[in-house]
Amino acid sequence: MSGISLKFVKASLFYLFIGTAMGLLILLGYRELTASHVHLLLIGWVSMIIFGVGYHIIPIFAGAELYSTKMANIHFWVQNIGLVGLAATLPFRPLATDIVIIFGAISFIGIFMFIYIILRSLKPAEDE
Template sequence: MHPRNRWFIVCSLLYAVIGGGFGAVQAIAPGLLPGAPARAHGHIMLLGFVAMMIYGVALHTLPRFANRPLYSERLANLQLWAANIGLVLLVVGWLGYWKAVLFTGGTIAWAAMAVFAYNILRSVSARPAEEEGG
């Protein structure tokens, strides 16, 4: 497995623990966290835990199912950074109610999703190597 895909999975599991912590804090001491912690929790769990796990597993398996290499390792590496930076900015934006930070984080996180979609579509929609000859 490519180290980047492992990083997606490691990040996913870290976000699961962090997101669970946010949920526990909200249950035990509501109002302790500033801003909109429920929205921060939701983004940590969905974009952090769920999406990062999907990214890591899909980048490894889907090209193999299509019998092709991943279209672009560089795009996947960019996606790893963009997904994490975007999520952190979203969480900070929700906790501080800073609309500019929210917008920036959301835009970066969305761009990571778009890069993922493009990279996977280019990887799986190409004809397998043994079919290209004729």
């Protein structure tokens, strides 16, 4: 697996750990952590492992090359900054709503980057 895939897989395992630990904290009474728990697990664990494996396997299925490893690396940082910011600010709504929206938008840009890179990776480098 290439570097970008491994980076996403490693990050996803990190978020699995943090997210499930947060699940236990919710059970211990910190209910305001629920939204952070949900997104650390669904964006951090589930989506990021899909991004990592997807960047490796989807171009292979398509008989094509990954469109841009450089752009995928930028996607990695955008997605991680967005998620950490989102998880750190969601519990402080409504006080921090403006900041939540900024990190929510960054997270959405990350998702859009994945869609774009994968769509551009579905085309074989040269016609068969």
